[in-house]
Amino acid sequence: MTQKVAIIGGGRMGQAMIYGWIKAGLDFEFSLFDPVVNEEFQKFLSTNNWKINPTEGFFDIVICAVKPQIFPTIGENLKKLCGEETLVVSIMAGINLATLQSASGCGRVVRAMPNTPGQIGSGITAYIGNNSCVSQDFECVEKLLSPLGEVVKVSAEHDIDAVTAVSGSGPAYIFLMAEAMIAASQNEGLDRETSEKLVIETILGSAKLLKESGQSAQELRKAVTSPNGTTAAALDVLTNNAALFELMRNAIRAAAHRSKELGKN
Template sequence: MSAALDCNICFIGGGNMAQALIGGLLSRGLPASKITVADPVEKIRKILEQQDVNTTDDNLQAIQDADVVVLAVKPQVLAQVLKPFKGLCDGKLFISIVAGAEIATIAALIGSERIVRVMPNTPALVQTGAHGLYATEDIVAEDRQLASQVLAATGLTVWVNEEAQLDAVTAVSGSGPAYFFYMMESMIRAGKNLGLDEKVATTLTLQTALGAAQMAITSASSPAELRKNVTSPNGTTQAAIDVFDREQISQSIQAALAAAQKRSHALAQELSDQAKQLG
């Protein structure tokens, strides 16, 4: 991570994902003095000041000495936040974690194409994130490496070959934690219905989810093979899987992710249209 440790990094927006990245960078050895966060909310700035990073409510002041600018604002305010940056971005690498904001949209607003786009997910808050990254062919290897180092502070990084694939990344990992939380909710509710105390049902469900994920990560077997290994013919697990199959749970999950991908693409178009109106 030596390249990232030599950089001045600015965050435009200091919300949860920005705070996760900042915490990860600090834990990796980046001096707090090299981090600046711009956020209009005083409460957020005070939280960040407890980590000794620089804070301001002035976006233009924040990017002035930055080598890397991480865009971490809400999609709906992206255009108005970035429009004043035009002409002030030379020599800066922009890393965008703004959902749905395409590189062309950002480039048109800031007047620079030195941009890496990232689709992170919320487990970054506990340093177990899964981040999908994309950059055009014009982005040099050093910038790709630098972006990877910044994001790796909170989890693993995976590069995709086409920007459109980030819509699929959004569907799989960006929104993915909610799917697993939904499953956990359902299992806890089922445990209660079957007579378990809520605390017991919750503890068993969460530990089972953790254990299953750890097995899948560390095993040479695929998830499908691992499932078969615990599914004895005519056993209890088979009885449950039969219900899943009968209710077409797999098909429903696939349809749900397709809907998320479609919505991600639509949001990108909405942001592009908004940027054109302001431009």
């Protein structure tokens, strides 16, 4: 029998998952629950045999893709979708497994943290399930998350807060660095179009080299840094008194702390 999957929330990450599932042709019966679905998206979903805000029955899997701040307001609606055997999966920052279990009334719950590059299938998602989950649950979760990109299972729930700070929020750090590099390039006299192209391709190429070379970030950084050269001059500014490392430690610590706070609200 085909499993019935409901996703609550058709925002950016919800839509990224939906488009990924449709593109992958996954063999589930899908439904979307969202109070506001624009006409164009409704037509797209209907064309692909999706149901929108159906009223009948329980679901085998329910995925919560709303903002964590509004999660408390969907509790009763969530319970209406869940039967005793429903698996609940959350991609909300901060909401812990115990809260998910209590809000849904379900025994088997999973926390997952994707990131925005999942919109183009180039993201990474980490997840953890509670002790009631079985291997088949994890296989199903990975099947549903893999259209977003890479999927990894972490060993403990507290790891998800660190994941949120590193890869969940991480794209914003890269975008901010790109923004700063583009602005600095223009300050040196390059036009915006050239600056953007140089920065974007440098980030893409560097990430690919880091992934495929088998070398660590430190090794690659040293390889491109000639003594007393131009790169060394720039890195002296960035690493003076370990400034960049300290800044990043504080930034990731702040994001992880905020993830924990969201789980208490």
